[in-house]
Amino acid sequence: MSISKKVRQLVYDKCGGHCAYCGKEIAYKDMQVDHIIPMLRNFPDWQIEMGGWTRGTDDIDNLLPSCRSCNFRKGTCDLEDFRKQVKAQCETLCKTFQGKMSLSYGLIVKVDKPIVFYFEKLNNQKEE
Numbered sequence: 001m002s003i004s005k006k007v008r009q010l011v012y013d014k015c016g017g018h019c020a021y022c023g024k025e026i027a028y029k030d031m032q033v034d035h036i037i038p039m040l041r042n043f044p045d046w047q048i049e050m051g052g053w054t055r056g057t058d059d060i061d062n063l064l065p066s067c068r069s070c071n072f073r074k075g076t077c078d079l080e081d082f083r084k085q086v087k088a089q090c091e092t093l094c095k096t097f098q099g100k101m102s103l104s105y106g107l108i109v110k111v112d113k114p115i116v117f118y119f120e121k122l123n124n125q126k127e128e
């Protein structure tokens with residue numbers, strides 16, 4: 001099922017033109033509509049049951065605006081797996097030749113902090 005223009009606009013407005021995950025500004029045309037709980041389109045029901053997963057829906061509450069990178073990296077992950085992936089990706093980068101050298105020269109700085117998605121920060125602001 002494709003998402004209507006009206007729904008796309010609602011999704012875009014959810015984070016005021018930012019990616020719901022990394023928070024960078026995205027143009028409407030570049031926005032990808034992400035399913036918070038993945039649709040698992042190519043997964044048969046039995047596989048979903050075996051994996052203990054839940055199949056997401058096209059309901060507006062399950063949709064968030066995403067940039068291409070975050071949408072690509074999130075793939076079929078749920079939020080917590082995606083959070084782990086983002087963290088693990090940095091660990092991997094720091095172990096590469098380029099990462100190590102950039103760290104040595106102080107060109108990049110490794111910061112140990114929890115991954116808080118942009119939409120979570122927005123939600124926290126609303127609650128305060």
Ligand SMILES: [Zn+2]
Nearest residue numbers: 019022067070
């Ligand atoms: Zn992003």
